[in-house]
C-alpha cells in the first residue's frame with residue numbers, strides 16, 4: 001500500500017510536468033512556426049545549410065563519446081520508422097497499429113539471408129525492402145473495407161500473427177532464441193563496423209526517407225492521399241482512386257520500415273521476436289502522434305524526443321511506458337494536432353467546418369456540452 | 370479429449386462473452402471501441418486477488434470488491450480520458466483509449482510488480498463426468514457466474530428505468546436527451562456496468578489459470594473485441610454468442626491444430642469475419658449518410 | 660446532344676423509396692434545376708448519378724455509356740463533377756491545394772515521377788498550378804488562395820467547392836444547393852456565377868430551394884416529391900403547375 005502512494009505521487013508529478021511541458025513547448029513551436037513561415041528564403045536556406053553541416057560533422061564532434069553516437073543512431077533509426085508510419089497514418093489517414101511487423105519482416109529477411117545464405121548485406125537490404133513491401137500489399141488489402149478502430153485492431157492482429165509465426169516456426173526463425181551473428185555490411189572492401197560507419201548508413205536512409213516524404217507530399221499523389229485522409233467521399237467524387245492510394249501508402253510505409261529493419265539487424269547483429277512486439281508499434285505510433293500526424297518536421301521531432309527521453313529518464317525507467325500512456329491521452333486532449341501540426345505553416349484561422357460536425361454526429365456530444 | 374476441450378472451450382467462451390458484453394455495451398452507447406477494456410479486466414483480477422490476499426476478504430466479497438473497483442476505474446477513464454475529447458474525430462478518442470490501456474498496464478506493473486502472481490486455491494477443484502461431458506468445479510463456477518451475471522444484466526437492460534434509458538440512448542443520443550434522459554449519467558453507468566462485467570471475467574480467469582499479471586488483459590481484450598464483432602458489435606446476445614464461438618474454436622484449434630498458434634486463431638477468425646460479413650452475425654450494417 | 664439519360668431510377672433505403680422510378684435527361688449546354696421539398700430525394704438522385712449509391716433499379720447513361728457499378732472516381736473521370744450539400748472541402752488543404760486536387764484525374768504523374776521530379780512530372784505540376792490559378796481567378800478567389808479552405812466564410816467555401824469540381828474538367832456539373840445559407844446579395848452573386856459557368860460551356864444541373872434563383876437560371880425544371888417526379892417543364896410551366904403548388908403549399912411552402 002505504501003507502494004501505491006509512492007506510485008500515485010510520482011505519476012501525479014510526472015503528469016504535471018508533462019502537462020506544463022506540452023503547454024509551454026506548443027507555445028514555443030507555434031511561435032517558431034509563425035516566424036519560420038514569415039522568414040525569407042535566404043534565412044531558411046542558411047538555417048538548413050548550417051544544420052546539414054552540423055549533422056554531417058556529428059560523428060567527428062562526438063567521436064570520443066560512443067554513447068552519444070549510439071543514441072544518435074537510434075534516433076535516426078526511429079526517425080525512419082516514424083516517417084514510414086507517417087505515410088500510412090499521416091498521409092493516407094489509416095490507423096495501422098502493426099507497423100512493427102514490417103520492421104520485423106525487414107530485420108528477419110536480412111538476418112536469414114546474410115546468416116544462412118551468406119548473401120551480401122546490400123542484396124539482403126533490397127530483398128528486405130521488397131518482401132516488407134509485399135507484406136504491406138497483403139495488409140493493405142483489408143484496409144479497403146476497414147476504417148479507424150476496426151482497421152487498428154485488424155492490424156494489431158496481423159502484427160501478433162506474424163510474431164507468433166516468428167516464435168513458433170523454429171526450424172526457420174530459431175524461435176524465441178532469435179538469430180545471432182548477423183554480419184556487418186561491406187562497402188568497397190571495407191567493413192562498416194564502427195559507430196561512425198553505421199551513423200552515415202542510417203543517416204543516408206533517413207535523408208532518403210525525408211526526401212521522398214516531401215517529394216510525395218507535394219505531388220499529385222500526395223494531394224490525392226491527403227484528400228483521401230481528409231474526406232474519402234469527397235476525394236472519390238474528385239476522381240481520386242482512394243483504394244489505389246491507400247494501398248500505395250501501405251506498401252511505401254512497409255518498404256521503408258523493412259529497410260529500417262534491415263539496418264537494425266546489421267547494427268545490432270542479433271534479432272529476436274521480442275524486438276518487434278506490440279509495444280514497439282505503439283512506440284512508433286506515439287512518436288508520430290506526439291510530433292504531429294502528417295507533419296514531416298513534427299514526426300522527426302517526435303521520434304527524436306521519444307528516443308532520447310528514455311535515455312534521459314534512466315532513473316525512472318520503470319515509469320517509461322506509463323508516461324507514454326499519459327502522454328498519448330494528454331496530447332489528444334490538449335494538442336491533438338501534435339507539437340508541430342501539419343497545417344501550422346498554412347494561413348487562415350481554423351473554424352469548425354460543417355463536415356466535421358456532421359461526421360461526429362454519432363458521438364457522445366452530451367459530455368462537456 | 371474432445372469433450373474435455375469442449376468444456377474447456379465453453380468455460381473460456383463464457384469469460385470472453387462476459388468481457389465482450391462490456392465492449393459491446395460501451396460501443397452501443399457511444400460508438401467507441403474502448404480499447405482499455407481488456408486492462409479493466411486485468412485490474413479486476415488484481416483487485417480481487419488483493420482483496421483475498423491482502424485484505425483477507427471472503428472469495429465472494431473479494432469478487433464484488435474487484436467488480437466495484439473496476440467500475441470506479443471505468444467511470445474515471447470515461448471522465449478523464451474520453452469525455453474531454455468527445456467532439457474530436459473518432460481516431461483521437463481511439464488513440465486516447467490506447468494511451469489509457471498502456472497506462473493501466475504499466476500502472477499495474479508499478480503497483481503489483483511485473484511478475485506473474487499466483488492466485489490462491491480458493492475453490493476445491495473436482496472433475497465431474499456427465500453423459501460423456503467432463504467438467505471441473507472451476508469450469509462450472511465460471512459458467513454459473515456468467516449465467517448469473519448475464520441474467521442480472523438482461524434484467525437491468527430490459528426491465529429497469531435505467532435500462533430503458535440505455536436502450537434509448539444507444540438508438541439516438543440526441544433524441545434521448547431531448548426526451549429528458551440524462552445521457553451523461555447513462556454513459557457513466559454503462560461504463561460502470563461494462564467494466565464490472567470485465568472485472569468479473571478477469572477474476573474468473575485469474576482463478577481458472579491461477580495466474581494474474583499486468584499484461585493479462587491485452588490479448589483477451591482483443592479477443593473480446595473479436596467476439597463482439599463476430600456477434601455484431603452493439604448487440605448483447607451477439608456478444609454472448611461470439612464469446613462462446615471464440616472460446617470453443619480456440620480450445621479445439623489449440624488442441625487439434627497447434628497450441629503455439631492459439632492466439633492467432635482468434636485473429637484469423639476476425640479477419641475472415643471482417644472480410645466476409647463486417648456487420649457480424651447478428652449486427653446491422655451502418656453507412657455514412659452523404 | 661443528350662449528355663445524360665437516367666431511366667426509371669429507383670433507390671430504396673430499407674422500406675423508404677427515396678427516389679422512385681424517375682426518368683431524367685439533360686442536354687449539352689442546358690441549365691436544369693432539380694427542386695422539391697425537403698426529403699424529396701434530390702440529393703439521393705445526385706448520389707445515384709455519381710456512384711455514391713448504387714441504384715436499386717434503373718440505369719444511368721452518360722455520354723452513351725452505362726454507369727452500372729462504376730465507382731465514384733471513375734464516374735468523375737468520365738466527366739461528372741459535383742459539389743456537396745454540406746460542404747466537404749479538404750480540411751487540411753489551402754484553397755489552392757483543394758482546387759489542385761481536383762486535377763488529379765486529369766493528370767498522370769506516378770510514384771517514380773513524383774519522387775525523382777522528372778521533367779514530365781514538373782511540367783505537369785506546373786500545368787496543374789496554372790489551371791488552378793485560372794479557376795481561382797474565374798471564381799474571384801485569388802486573394803484567398805493560401806488560406807486554409809475551411810477557415811473561409813461559408814459563401815467562399817461554396818465557391819471553392821465549385822472551383823474544385825470545375826478542376827475535374829467535367830462535362831456535366833452537379834451543384835447541390837449552392838446558395839443554401841446565403842443572404843440575398845450573395846444569392847444574386849451565385850445566380851450570376853452559375854450563368855457565367857454555363858456561358859463557359861458547362862452543362863449544369865442544380866438542386867436549389869431558392870425559387871428566385873431557380874426561375875432566373877433554369878432552361879428546364881424537374882420537380883421531385885416523395886421520390887417521385889411530379890412535374891417537368893420551363894420555369895413558367897412549373898410556376899403554374901397545380902401539383903407543384905400543392906406539393907410545396909402542402910408542406911407550408913419551401914420558399
Ligand SMILES: Nc1ncnc2c1ncn2[C@@H]1O[C@H](COP(=O)(O)OP(=O)(O)OP(=O)(O)O)[C@@H](O)[C@H]1O
Pocket residue numbers: 656657658659672675677695696697698699700701702703704744
Ligand atoms: N444514406 C441514407 N440512408 C437512409 N436514408 C437516407 C439516406 N440518404 C437519404 N435518406 C433518406 O432519403 C430521403 C431523401 O433524402 P435526400 O437527402 O435525397 O433529400 P433531399 O431532397 O436532398 O432533401 P433536402 O432538400 O433536405 O436536402 C430522406 O427521407 C432521407 O432521410
Ligand SMILES: [Mg+2]
Pocket residue numbers: 701702703744
Ligand atoms: Mg439534399
